[in-house]
Amino acid sequence: MAKRKVKNDFQPRIVVFACNWCSYPAADAAGINRLQYPPNVRIIRTMCMGRVNPAFVLKALEMGADGVLVSGCHFEDCHYSFGARKAAEQYQKLEKIVQLLGIEKGRIRQEFISAAEFPKFVQVVHEMVEQVRKLGPNPLAKSLLPGHKEKREEMAVN
Amino acid sequence: MEINIAQIRETNAFSCLECGKCTGTCPVARYSKTFSPRMILIRALRNTHPDSIKSADLWSCLTCQRCDEICPSDIKYTEFIHLLRQFVGIENREGTCSHGGILESISRIMTAPDLKQQRLDWVGRDFQTAPSGEYLYFVGCLPYFDVLFNEIGTQSLNIARSTLKILNYFDIKPQLLPNEKCCGHDFYWNGDLENFRKLAEANFEQIKKSGARYVITSCPECYRTLKTDYPRFFGKLPFEVKHISEFLAEQLQQKKHRLKGDGLRVTFQDPCRLGRHLGVYEPPRQVLRHLSGLEFNEMAHHHKRAICCGVTGWMNCSQISKQIQAQRLREARATGADTLITACPKCQIHFQCALLDKQLKEEVNLTVQDLTEVVVTYLA
Numbered sequence: 419m420a421k422r423k424v425k426n427d428f429q430p431r432i433v434v435f436a437c438n439w440c441s442y443p444a445a446d447a448a449g450i451n452r453l454q455y456p457p458n459v460r461i462i463r464t465m466c467m468g469r470v471n472p473a474f475v476l477k478a479l480e481m482g483a484d485g486v487l488v489s490g491c492h493f494e495d496c497h498y499s500f501g502a503r504k505a506a507e508q509y510q511k512l513e514k515i516v517q518l519l520g521i522e523k524g525r526i527r528q529e530f531i532s533a534a535e536f537p538k539f540v541q542v543v544h545e546m547v548e549q550v551r552k553l554g555p556n557p558l559a560k561s562l563l564p565g566h567k568e569k570r571e572e573m574a575v576n
Numbered sequence: 577m578e579i580n581i582a583q584i585r586e587t588n589a590f591s592c593l594e595c596g597k598c599t600g601t602c603p604v605a606r607y608s609k610t611f612s613p614r615m616i617l618i619r620a621l622r623n624t625h626p627d628s629i630k631s632a633d634l635w636s637c638l639t640c641q642r643c644d645e646i647c648p649s650d651i652k653y654t655e656f657i658h659l660l661r662q663f664v665g666i667e668n669r670e671g672t673c674s675h676g677g678i679l680e681s682i683s684r685i686m687t688a689p690d691l692k693q694q695r696l697d698w699v700g701r702d703f704q705t706a707p708s709g710e711y712l713y714f715v716g717c718l719p720y721f722d723v724l725f726n727e728i729g730t731q732s733l734n735i736a737r738s739t740l741k742i743l744n745y746f747d748i749k750p751q752l753l754p755n756e757k758c759c760g761h762d763f764y765w766n767g768d769l770e771n772f773r774k775l776a777e778a779n780f781e782q783i784k785k786s787g788a789r790y791v792i793t794s795c796p797e798c799y800r801t802l803k804t805d806y807p808r809f810f811g812k813l814p815f816e817v818k819h820i821s822e823f824l825a826e827q828l829q830q831k832k833h834r835l836k837g838d839g840l841r842v843t844f845q846d847p848c849r850l851g852r853h854l855g856v857y858e859p860p861r862q863v864l865r866h867l868s869g870l871e872f873n874e875m876a877h878h879h880k881r882a883i884c885c886g887v888t889g890w891m892n893c894s895q896i897s898k899q900i901q902a903q904r905l906r907e908a909r910a911t912g913a914d915t916l917i918t919a920c921p922k923c924q925i926h927f928q929c930a931l932l933d934k935q936l937k938e939e940v941n942l943t944v945q946d947l948t949e950v951v952v953t954y955l956a
Binding site: 562 | 724
């Protein structure tokens with residue numbers, strides 16, 4: 419019984435890489451328009467989605483993130499013209515690596531969200547949080563970061 | 577970490593004559609303005625505070641053992657570097673891991689004990705493997721390299737496929753470990769012994785449990801790590817480790833096999849772990865001699881004097897690495913070869929990466945292939 423309760427209470431922590439020109443303003447606009455989205459996301463602003471090397475996403479997972487969302491402009495809107503395309507290529511690589519490592523595919527996601535599509539941003543975050551909540555906590559954190567669980571519980575209490 | 581004087585003493589570092597032969601022979605020092613193996617040693621012995629030695633240069637050493645070969649005082653310089661890096665500690669290092677550190681991340685994720693990798697998807701139906709048996713093929717990180725370095729034109733899994741085909745050709749159905757981990761070579765040499773131990777323990781247990789007597793590797797780094805570094809932690813190994821070139825040389829010798837195929841003009845790059853580290857110079861050459869119609873010439877630097885491919889452990893890849901690679905490729909060209917054969921997947925990746933430079937590619941006009949890939953074309 420107790421175990422089940424913990425699972426329901428599980429608040430995933432999701433790292434969002436958002437590009438400076440589209441997704442970050444979208445997140446901003448969501449706030450301005452008073453649309454609510456779960457507080458489980460930690461947004462990291464990057465200049466372009468193409469800058470988000472697969473290594474960064476793996477590092478986030480390694481350091482205990484339960485899910486990682488990479489978001490940026492649509493292909494045609496990219497501020498650096500080829501950045502989003504580059505990001506799509508890199509994401510394919512990342513997907514393959516994650517699959518090889520045996521990490522659930524649902525923990526990573528790539529989304530193209532333009533600055534005007536703030537409802538989409540909210541929806542994607544909702545979906546992602548639900549999806550990761552179903553998958554449960556990141557299994558890597560337990561073995562790679564000793565003391566991680568206690569720390570997390572401590573933070574939840576505070 | 578505390579410095580262990582007994583271990584340092586074992587490397588003979590205190591008997592340095594400061595003659596500078598190491599710097600003279602070092603492929604990095606040849607192109608770098610600051611890197612000097614002699615100065616690293618002298619500085620480390622005179623001032624034992626980590627801050628005085630932690631500069632990026634400490635991680636530029638290729639640990640290729642050219643200095644070990646030439647040192648008149650018989651200093652084990654690479655071992656010394658390994659101890660220094662361990663002493664400075666991975667968290668204080670100033671070197672940078674190339675590719676955004678993804679390869680280190682992958683290895684670190686692999687230290688998680690409950691990880692269930694899906695790394696055997698490449699094994700198709702036309703290969704014969706067995707769940708148990710005398711032989712085990714240790715694939716190493718090839719599936720990961722294949723994903724990451726496909727875009728520069730290397731298909732690392734071709735090496736794995738070729739190796740399996742060769743083993744099958746000699747009627748051997750090897751085992752494959754479904755949850756094999758990285759051998760820990762890069763952690764060992766970058767001074768992260770804690771993670772190395774985790775990976776090594778996991779691999780050792782798995783291999784022991786499989787009951788295999790012979791472990792075949794197609795990567796010299798796995799070969800060195802399994803053969804010489806694991807026994808230091810676990811004592812005598814209950815299995816024998818062999819590189820695929822040794823296995824092939826033995827088999828071809830025994831059966832007096834001569835494989836027929838097209839004529840190729842080739843030259844051979846000695847991987848440092850295979851050559852200088854373990855003294856396996858002849859087996860790959862014997863294999864090449866068994867291939868008929870193949871013209872084999874040595875490069876200007878070969879055997880003990882062979883030059884490294886420019887990067888070790890994915891650390892500090894820079895303009896200097898590129899210059900080393902360009903020099904090596906030009907040497908290969910000078911032999912009149914059209915194929916550069918190497919026995920190490922990482923050498924192949926590094927040379928292929930250097931060939932991305934269009935000018936250099938036009939100039940040298942070489943293809944880089946693994947030994948197993950060449951042998952497999954002769955089997956059919």
